Amino acid sequence: MTTSSRLADTPLAGELIRGALEIESTGRGLLPHRLPAWARAQCADGQLHMAESQPSGVRLVFRTRATVVELDTIPTKRVYAGAPPRPDGVYELLVDGRPAGRGSVPGGDTLHLDAATGTAARRPGPAGTLRFGGLPDRMKDVEVWLPHDETTELVALRADAHVEPAPEPDRPVWLHHGSSISHGSNATVPTGIWPARAARLGGVELVNLGFGGGALLDPFTARTIRDTAADLISVKIGVNLVNADLMRSRAFGPAVHGFLDTIRDGHPTTPLLVVSPLYCPIHEDTPGPAAFDLEALAAGEVRFTATGKPDERASGKLTLNVIREELARLVARRAADDPNLHHLDGRRLYGEDDFAELPLPDGLHLDAAAHRRVGERFAALALTGAGPLAARGRRRV
Known part of the structure; x- marks a missing residue:
């Protein structure tokens, strides 16, 4: 991972994450869940555990003047036996509600799945970095939507200006x-x-x-x-x-x-x-x-x-x-x-x-x-x- 010395770390915390029902600290980072731990414990189905950990609808939301934002994550790439390779998950950047960039994160863990045998094997991998630059130099609301179909552990957030939680939206x-x-x-x-x-x-x-x-x-x-x-x-x-x-x-x-x-x-x-x-x-x-x-x-x-x-x-x-x-x-x-x-x-x-x-x-x-x-x-x-x-x-x- 290559980072700029001008960027400062921002602690990743629950108030920056929307759309998740629970945030698990894994030792490597923060893993958003869409089912709470007590619910996950009531079902041993690997498909459900994989699906609920994929952050569909989950996003980082914050306010900042930053012109550069970097996010380190550990994605989980899926490989299905006999099937064509899957594309990497996509992250989307929104500035004041408008699309402002997209990207993917290389590396990460690999989950090998064989539908014929019902087996799954995980191979750990390194974190990767997503970088968005050229953002407008003004106070703005920033959203980073996580890949809807790729389990994502959040490792670090950096920016070249102060980052603060965005106000809670006045929407139902x-x-x-x-x-x-x-x-x-x-x-x-x-x-x-x-x-x-x-x-x-x-x-x-x-x-x-x-x-x-x-x-x-x-x-x-x-x-x-x-x-x-x-x-x-x-x-x-x-x-x-x-x-x-x-x-x-x-x-x-x-x-x-x-x-x-x-x-x-x-x-x-x-x-x-x-x-x-x-x-x-x-x-x-x-x-x-x-x-x-x-x-x-x-x-x-x-x-x-x-x-x-x-x-x-x-x-x-x-x-x-x-x-x-x-x-x-x-x-x-x-x-x-x-x-x-x-x-x-x-x-x-x-x-x-x-x-x-x-x-x-x-x-x-x-x-x-x-x-x-x-x-x-x-x-x-x-x-x-x-x-x-x-x-x-x-x-x-």
């Missing part, structure tokens, strides 16, 4: 929970994930609990939402339950009720929006589990396929259409006694016509253009105007 806090689509899979930059785009357009402060492969109605996730301060809440339910083939119809309805009951224990009147799955042809009427398309993988492409059979719906297997119908009925029943509970059909965010124009590149996840579209539509349908989550005064409960 929107907490969103969902699957890999909400996490940001296939988005190219951290502010390009659809929740970040929607938050910017809706004028809200994002806490993103979108976990790749981890939107599974886990009770510890519901308790985490219950215990987290928020003015607006949305939960996108469905696709992971299908592609993991986790439960049958008999369990689904009661599990959703329990999930919502737990959230309501901590947020009895907070506007709460239940979002059903976006359009995804492989699972509309075909149950999971989902699996890698081995022919595509052999050709160097990552694609997914559904391995269930449509006639298995008769035995209670879930599909996206089954889930949409049940969520619509369930929310309508509950809303009779809960006027702050709302429902949004996910196909209004991304439907069959959108798929024809912006197809899912791997059969399961949005591309960057579709993330932008979904974010814009969510802002229009939910966060602004007459939308169910439109900010009407700061409540923070």
Whole structure:
């Protein structure tokens, strides 16, 4: 790492970090988490642990006159056996809310994953440095958005002027929970994930609990939402339950009720929006589990396929259409006694016509253009105007 002698260290502390629910001191640096330690301890799934440690929606926020800012981090690069190399995670710089630079950090740890054997091996590596120069010489608000899809330990922050925490924003806090689509899979930059785009357009402060492969109605996730301060809440339910083939119809309805009951224990009147799955042809009427398309993988492409059979719906297997119908009925029943509970059909965010124009590149996840579209539509349908989550005064409960 090469640094300038003009730069002074700024202690990395929790008041500079937004969007994380917990900050772990690792001995090498600070690791932002999107689930608290007690919740992580209740699940041994390596996929969830990896997903929640990837700082989707997490950013450093501070005020400074600095013209140069450097950040040392230890990223975790993922290598999947048989799959093409993944691009390095992207950091984005915003100055007074406007894009001002991007970069990646070399080095770091490497996590080797083999889907066929279910094994994972980590190899430690060195910290790397991200440098942003040429910033305007005036007092300004600076945000550094961390890579949404790359676990990142924060090691050091340096600048050529004093750094101080930015004032707490006078915006409602929107907490969103969902699957890999909400996490940001296939988005190219951290502010390009659809929740970040929607938050910017809706004028809200994002806490993103979108976990790749981890939107599974886990009770510890519901308790985490219950215990987290928020003015607006949305939960996108469905696709992971299908592609993991986790439960049958008999369990689904009661599990959703329990999930919502737990959230309501901590947020009895907070506007709460239940979002059903976006359009995804492989699972509309075909149950999971989902699996890698081995022919595509052999050709160097990552694609997914559904391995269930449509006639298995008769035995209670879930599909996206089954889930949409049940969520619509369930929310309508509950809303009779809960006027702050709302429902949004996910196909209004991304439907069959959108798929024809912006197809899912791997059969399961949005591309960057579709993330932008979904974010814009969510802002229009939910966060602004007459939308169910439109900010009407700061409540923070």
